[in-house]
Amino acid sequence: MKINFKSGNAVKGLTLVEILVALSVASLVMLPIILLFGVSEKVTYKSINEVVACNLALQKIEELKSRKFSDLRKIIEVDAPDPVEGPFKEVILPLELNGVWNSPGVEYARETRLSFYPFIDPDPTRPDFELQKRRIRIRVLVRFIEAASGQKKNEKTFELATILGDETLGAGLNASFPMNIGTP
Secondary structure: OOOOOOOOOOOOOOOHHHHHHHHHHHHHHHHHHHHHHHHHHHHHHHHHHHHHHHHHHHHHHHHHHOOOHHHHHHHHHHOOOOOOOOOOOOEEOOOEEOOOOOEOOEEEEEEEEEEEOOOOOOOOOOOOHHHHOOEEEEEEEEEEEEOOOOOOOEEEEEEEEEEEEOOOOOOOOOOOOOOOOOOO
């Protein structure tokens, strides 16, 4: 036995309104995902530039750390009016530009600074004057300009610093300095 239900000329299917509603809901769900791709591309681009800047700074620090401490100390002392007693200041080495570092839309410049640490200008009247000149602070600043298409140029600075101690310190070669151990 067959039962056939016919309701006039009505055909089952989707109406135009139902299709438009479904497309609207789907686009509202997909829009944040599509926007996320654009944001992640920009973040990746910017983080790559900062990684390059970090590598350039680290490369310079390692280059200076491979030199003898006395050579770095001379750079600071030669720049002072009196190389023995100062006054000393932070020495800024020549700005380095290298086209090899640059990438499309990004230009890098590296600046290196050397100074005594913790006091840039040690006090010559103190008995530990020479000990104050046994640590050098190396600061490397990498400036880079991001010029994204259609946007203004954005200048950023990445700084990396380290303290370098005299390699002879602690090797028995600093015994000529007065030490007040056990004195009240």
